[in-house]
Amino acid sequence: MSTTYTSTHTSTDAPLGKDELAQLVAADITRGSFVNLGIGQPTLVSNYLSPDQDVTLHTENGMLGMGPQATGEQVDEDLINAGKIPVTELPGASYFHHADSFAMMRGGHLDVCVLGAFQVSQSGDLANWHTGAPGAIPAVGGAMDLAIGAKETWVMMGLFTKQGESKLVEALTYPVTGLGCVSRVYTESAVFLIRPEGVTVRSTHGITFEELAGRLPVELTRA
Amino acid sequence: MSTTYTSTHTSTDAPLGKDELAQLVAADITRGSFVNLGIGQPTLVSNYLSPDQDVTLHTENGMLGMGPQATGEQVDEDLINAGKIPVTELPGASYFHHADSFAMMRGGHLDVCVLGAFQVSQSGDLANWHTGAPGAIPAVGGAMDLAIGAKETWVMMGLFTKQGESKLVEALTYPVTGLGCVSRVYTESAVFLIRPEGVTVRSTHGITFEELAGRLPVELTRA
Amino acid sequence: MAPRFAASAADAVSGIRDGATVLIGGFGNAGQPMELIDALMDCGATDLTVVNNNAGQADAGLALLIKERRVKKIICSFPRQSDSWHFDEAYRAGEIELELVPQGNLAERLRAAGAGIGGFFTPTGYGTLLAEGKETRVIDGKGYVLESPIHADFALVKALRADRTGNLVYRKTARNFGPIMAAAAKHAIVQVSEVVETGGIDPEAVVTPGIYVDTVVEIGGTNR
Amino acid sequence: MAPRFAASAADAVSGIRDGATVLIGGFGNAGQPMELIDALMDCGATDLTVVNNNAGQADAGLALLIKERRVKKIICSFPRQSDSWHFDEAYRAGEIELELVPQGNLAERLRAAGAGIGGFFTPTGYGTLLAEGKETRVIDGKGYVLESPIHADFALVKALRADRTGNLVYRKTARNFGPIMAAAAKHAIVQVSEVVETGGIDPEAVVTPGIYVDTVVEIGGTNR
Numbered sequence: 001m002s003t004t005y006t007s008t009h010t011s012t013d014a015p016l017g018k019d020e021l022a023q024l025v026a027a028d029i030t031r032g033s034f035v036n037l038g039i040g041q042p043t044l045v046s047n048y049l050s051p052d053q054d055v056t057l058h059t060e061n062g063m064l065g066m067g068p069q070a071t072g073e074q075v076d077e078d079l080i081n082a083g084k085i086p087v088t089e090l091p092g093a094s095y096f097h098h099a100d101s102f103a104m105m106r107g108g109h110l111d112v113c114v115l116g117a118f119q120v121s122q123s124g125d126l127a128n129w130h131t132g133a134p135g136a137i138p139a140v141g142g143a144m145d146l147a148i149g150a151k152e153t154w155v156m157m158g159l160f161t162k163q164g165e166s167k168l169v170e171a172l173t174y175p176v177t178g179l180g181c182v183s184r185v186y187t188e189s190a191v192f193l194i195r196p197e198g199v200t201v202r203s204t205h206g207i208t209f210e211e212l213a214g215r216l217p218v219e220l221t222r223a
Numbered sequence: 224m225s226t227t228y229t230s231t232h233t234s235t236d237a238p239l240g241k242d243e244l245a246q247l248v249a250a251d252i253t254r255g256s257f258v259n260l261g262i263g264q265p266t267l268v269s270n271y272l273s274p275d276q277d278v279t280l281h282t283e284n285g286m287l288g289m290g291p292q293a294t295g296e297q298v299d300e301d302l303i304n305a306g307k308i309p310v311t312e313l314p315g316a317s318y319f320h321h322a323d324s325f326a327m328m329r330g331g332h333l334d335v336c337v338l339g340a341f342q343v344s345q346s347g348d349l350a351n352w353h354t355g356a357p358g359a360i361p362a363v364g365g366a367m368d369l370a371i372g373a374k375e376t377w378v379m380m381g382l383f384t385k386q387g388e389s390k391l392v393e394a395l396t397y398p399v400t401g402l403g404c405v406s407r408v409y410t411e412s413a414v415f416l417i418r419p420e421g422v423t424v425r426s427t428h429g430i431t432f433e434e435l436a437g438r439l440p441v442e443l444t445r446a
Numbered sequence: 447m448a449p450r451f452a453a454s455a456a457d458a459v460s461g462i463r464d465g466a467t468v469l470i471g472g473f474g475n476a477g478q479p480m481e482l483i484d485a486l487m488d489c490g491a492t493d494l495t496v497v498n499n500n501a502g503q504a505d506a507g508l509a510l511l512i513k514e515r516r517v518k519k520i521i522c523s524f525p526r527q528s529d530s531w532h533f534d535e536a537y538r539a540g541e542i543e544l545e546l547v548p549q550g551n552l553a554e555r556l557r558a559a560g561a562g563i564g565g566f567f568t569p570t571g572y573g574t575l576l577a578e579g580k581e582t583r584v585i586d587g588k589g590y591v592l593e594s595p596i597h598a599d600f601a602l603v604k605a606l607r608a609d610r611t612g613n614l615v616y617r618k619t620a621r622n623f624g625p626i627m628a629a630a631a632k633h634a635i636v637q638v639s640e641v642v643e644t645g646g647i648d649p650e651a652v653v654t655p656g657i658y659v660d661t662v663v664e665i666g667g668t669n670r
Numbered sequence: 671m672a673p674r675f676a677a678s679a680a681d682a683v684s685g686i687r688d689g690a691t692v693l694i695g696g697f698g699n700a701g702q703p704m705e706l707i708d709a710l711m712d713c714g715a716t717d718l719t720v721v722n723n724n725a726g727q728a729d730a731g732l733a734l735l736i737k738e739r740r741v742k743k744i745i746c747s748f749p750r751q752s753d754s755w756h757f758d759e760a761y762r763a764g765e766i767e768l769e770l771v772p773q774g775n776l777a778e779r780l781r782a783a784g785a786g787i788g789g790f791f792t793p794t795g796y797g798t799l800l801a802e803g804k805e806t807r808v809i810d811g812k813g814y815v816l817e818s819p820i821h822a823d824f825a826l827v828k829a830l831r832a833d834r835t836g837n838l839v840y841r842k843t844a845r846n847f848g849p850i851m852a853a854a855a856k857h858a859i860v861q862v863s864e865v866v867e868t869g870g871i872d873p874e875a876v877v878t879p880g881i882y883v884d885t886v887v888e889i890g891g892t893n894r
Contacts, residue, residue, distance in 0.1 A: 032447030036655050054448060056611070056657070060773065060844050061697045064655050065611075070755060077699050078844040084698035091645035092611035095842055097849040097877070098697075099781035101638035102774030106562030107629065109657050111447075130799070137761055138770055138799075139750040141723075145774030145794045149562070178795040179813070245823050255671030257881050277672060279881070280837070283549065287879050288835075300475050301620040307474035314869035315835035317876035318618055320653070321473075321626040322557035325550030329570060329786030330853065352573070360537055361546055361575075362526040364499075368550030368570045372786065402573040402589070408529050422487045525794040554787070563778070564791035583788070585818075590788040594809075615874065650839065651875040653799070 009223045015188040015206035021156060023048040025114060025186050028154075029055055033111035035197070036060065038146055039083035042114035042156050043137040056092075058110055060142045062101045065093030084192035103124070105149030113150035115143070117157045117182075118174045119167050122218045124194045128156065145154060147178030159187035166216045168192060168199070232446045235307035237431035238411040244379060246271040248337060248409055251377075252278055256334035259283065261369055262306035265379050279315075281333055283365045285324045288316030305365065325365070328372030336373035338366070340380045340405075341397045343389050345441045347417045348379065349406040350397035377400030382410035389439045391415060391422070416446070449659045451614040451641065455485035458635050458663040462486060462600055467495040469516035469556065469601040469627040470508060477620035479604040479637050481665050483507040486602065492516040495595060499549065499554070499623065501525035501533035512536050521596065523549035546576060551593050551628060560629025560658070568593050601631035605654070608636060608664075610644040612656030621653065629659040635661040673836040673883045675865065679709035682859050682887040686710060686824055691719040693780065693825040693851040694732060694860035698742040701798065701844035703828040703861050704837040705889050707731040710826065721780070721820060723773065725749035725757035736760050745820065770800060775817050776848060783819035784853025784882075792817050825855035829878070832860060832888075838882030845877065859885040879884040 006017040016024065018041065026083040028138035029035060036058045037043045046068065049055045057066040059081045066081060067088035075086040096104075104110065129143040130136065147153055157167055168185060185192040189207045202223045204212055213220050239247065241264065248269035252258060259281045260266045269291065272278045280289040282304045289304060290311035298309040319327075327333065340351040350372055352366040353359065380390055391408060408415040412430045416423040425446045427435055436443050452458035459482055462468065467621055468486070472478030489643045496517050501524075502509030511517050513532040520542060525533050536542040547555065548570045558566055567590035580594040603624040606617040614636060616624055628634040641664045676682035683706055686692065694711070696702030720741050725748075726733030735741050737756040744766060760766040762867050771779065772794045774878055790822055791814035795801045805816040827848040829838040838860060840848055852858040865888045 015537040034447075058657075059843070061700070063848050064657060067647070076842065078701070078842040080698050080700050080843055089649060089842070092613060092656065093649040094613055095649055095840075095845055096652075096655065097845050098773075098777035098847050099850045102655065102777050103557075103561030103629075104655075106774055106778075106792070107560045108562060109560075109629070129598060135762075137750040137758060139748040140770055140772050140800065141748040142773040142796060144772040144800070148793050148796075149774075176798045180813050257671075282619070282880075284476070285622050286619050287881060288873070299618065301477070301618040303474050303476050303619055311617070312873060315833060315837060315880065316873040317837055317879040318616075318621055318873055319876075319879065320621050321549075321553035321623050324628045325553050326781075326785030326853075327879075329550055329554075329568070330784045331786060332784075332853070358538075360526040360534060361545055362524045363548050363576065364524040367548040367551040367574060368575070371569050371572075372550075388762065399574045498745075554785075561778075562793060564793065564809040564812065566782075566790040567788035569786060570786065585788040588788065617874075648875070650841075650877075651872070653874075 001164065009201065009209070010203040012205045018044060021186055021188060024191070025154065025156060029053065029112055034058055034064070034109065036105065036110055036113045036146060038115045040116050043083065045114055058104065060101050060105060061183060062096050062098060063093060065090045066118065070174070086146045102145050105145055108149065108151060110150040112152050112154060113146050114154045114156060115146055117155045119169050119172050120155050120182050120185050121169050121172050122194070122199050124180045125172050126153070126177045126182050127172045129177045132175045143177050147181045151183045152183045154184040154186065155182050156186045159189045168216055168218055170217050185216065230275070232424065232426065232432070234427040236429060241267060244409055244411060247414070248377065248379060252276065252335055256330065257281055257287070257329065259333055259336045259369060259373065261336065261338045264338050266306065268337055281327065283324050283328060283369070285319050285321060286316060288313045303319040325368050330367055331372065331374060335375050335377060336369050337377045337379060338369055340378045340390065340393050342392050343405050343408050344392050344395050345380050345417070345422050347403045348395050349376070349400045349405050350395045352397045352400045355398045366400050370404045375406045376404045377406050377407040377409065379409045382412045391439055391441055393440050398405060448610065449656065449662045452661050452663040453518045454480040455637065455663055455665065456488060458482060458661050459485045459489050461633065462489060462491045464491055465493045466491060466600055467497070467598040469598045469631050470496060470498040471601070471603040471623045473499050473619070473622040477616070477622045477624055478507065478606050478612045479602045480507055482602040482635060482637050483511070487511055493518050495519045495521070497521045497598065499523055500527060501530055505526060506585050509533065512542060515541055517542055519543040519545065521547060521552070522543040523547055523552050548576060553623065554594055555596040556623070556626040556630040559597045561627060563595060565592050566607040567591065569585050572645070596630060599633065600628040601634040602626050603636045604632060605636050605638050607640050607642060607647065608638045608659065608662045609642050609647045612659030612662060613647050613652045614638070614654035614659060615647055615651060616653055625654045628654050634658055637663050637665045639667050640664060672834065673880065673886045676885050676887040679705040679861065679887055679889065680712060682885050683709045683713050684711060685857065686715045688715055689717045690715060690824055691721070691822040693855055694720060694722040695825070695827040695847045695851050697723050697843070697846040699743050700729065701846045701848055702838070703826045704731055706826040706859060706861050707735070711735055717742050719743040719745070721745045721822065723776070724751065725754055727751060728753045733757065733789055736756050736766060738806060739765055741766055741770065743767040745771060745853055747767040747771055747776050763879040771890045772800060777847065779817055780847070780850040780854040783821045784850060787819060789816050789818050791815065820854060822855040823857060825851040825858040827852050827858060827860045829860050829862050831871065832862045832883065832886045833871045834865070836883030836886060837871050838862070838878035838883060839871055839875060849878045850865045852878050857884045860880055861887050861889045863891050864888060865874070
């Protein structure tokens, strides 16, 4: 299943907050999709999926039909998401073991996966598992499986580092998670579509297209 | 799990009938084994397994805990064995799909598999799927999976062709099903153990060891 | 996406075009999607590649597709049976291509397609005619053959029950190839005895999650 | 063979010797066989190779085994966590070997071991540091890495319920690595909340057939 988007460029005066960004991602998910929201920031997206979108959430630790975070009496240590947070079960859920769960991802059955990132390259290469810093203990989890498994991989991230450098880059300087896998990047300042022909800016937020083009080391076209 | 047998040679005056042979195989199966009996003649073995042997039968079309052939009202077209014969379900049974079922075999989880054969070589190579005759339409089914999957593969066959030639051979002339996989051969005239050091005759039936040694193209030792 | 609930078997298979690769479930009569196969016969699609354990029996179902020369190639483990006369005739006439695959490799190749595996080393078939021309490798002293996934356009599967999200359960040995075929095909078409509301199948007992199911048709019938 | 029903967790793990490879189920606390891990701690076996999704958390279970330097090597996907201080210390001291594996490859390598697959081509990890030194291949334009099965001597698994033949069912996301670890190990040791008579588990709903289960210990406990 593909997703739809407006083909004309839009803009807002202010950068997007994390919840606004999550709302934007949620609105872009096609009705009836099967979606994995990774861990951390992308899980916010689930707060903005409407029931009539009929989206089914997958968690790679073995479940389809995951419901909202569990509270109070609902908390059950046998029912957690990939971030090890207690969740709930919706009608129509199913459970399966880890090999079946990752087969479901690797086999291309999920429509969309939304992930965080350290960097994304203009050709859709993703870095989100390892800083490569000396002395850092590496941990990968399901990051590499998620990156290359779904029909579409979308990234949610801040566009700039604390030092003001672009995290959308010509070529990755962090270790690779997956090659050529990212098709969209959602940031507080802009939404990017990564296509074979190059990077398109779908919308800008608190920054003009021209300012953005001046700050990023990547050739951009306006949607 | 290994199986036990008497280490001294035994003999009977007459060749074994099919049911006697099945009874002999059944008696050799260690208590608590998981066993696949293929199709055709080896399925007779199930008639001679005693309840206190606690043997669990596997059928490669997706079941453990297969019971006896179904009769009358028991017949259910959704419950068949690998030979497509209606069977029954015993308490403790389980069902699984074809990939899981063959993974169970290929992964070496079955203790014994009993198969028919056209030929067995002195090194345990098995031929039982294809005559290789010109114009014959080949069909393999689960034969190659069964041959190499179980911890032990036993063969039940007539020792001689209609022309009187030995089916226990130095090297196969029929197309191979599996290499070095057979550890025992049960025939009407003798029971053979195939070991790295050679072929041992465990028992003779209606033929002396010397007569047997004279008729077979394989070096034999007496148990 | 929640599956489409088709009005009839004919409606369910209406998207199958000439030249398609079609997986057909079942082992013997157990799990054979007979109504879907009959509908495929009626819909006229030809030049098909079919994957099934067998190559048709007697004068029904897949055997009729073969009789009418609608199947250009069959991938199966056990074509020759006492009542496979239509296949036998087409094969001897050189009018159907046969790819013979050991049953466990057939199952694993389908599983690999659904699981995104690019190829795998299997011990089954090593040293046999069916490994000729294939890459082999000795790993830890044991011989293996490299086998590839079998991807397909459609799967025709019979299950016992579906819920409204497409979750499936099967019945006894009729499960056989159904789950792996549903996952290996781009579009899985499933006939069931009954459709129940969402929540009507225990989440612990779901065998095929709805993500693998695209079209469902309720046939009713004789299941106990 | 029907499984042995052990009198205690200590009895259940008593066969684990120095140098063994031990698979430990669980993802977070869900499906962690805590009583079996504690018993492994008490039994004294050392020089272990452990396979788990993580590398121990806080001051319990696997973390304590690592603290005591009983684990010479760990194969896992996610060692570094906020509370993985015992692993972090051992690792920085060069006193534990780490084999880092993407989670899906870890699961598939365990599945391959149980399924008799000699190796498989997976797209996960292609072009990354974790594929360095491994055989790669481009198949139909897509890059794959060759990965090998992970065989083991023992598996420690937590399930919800066993019957007397060893058939198992799990509970919700506590299923995770249990079924594939039970199949990948020579000897699967399973702790369950309850044991029921043979026939007490629906044959259609069995997740791990008893053929994979060698030792069962009933722990009772808090499962709902």
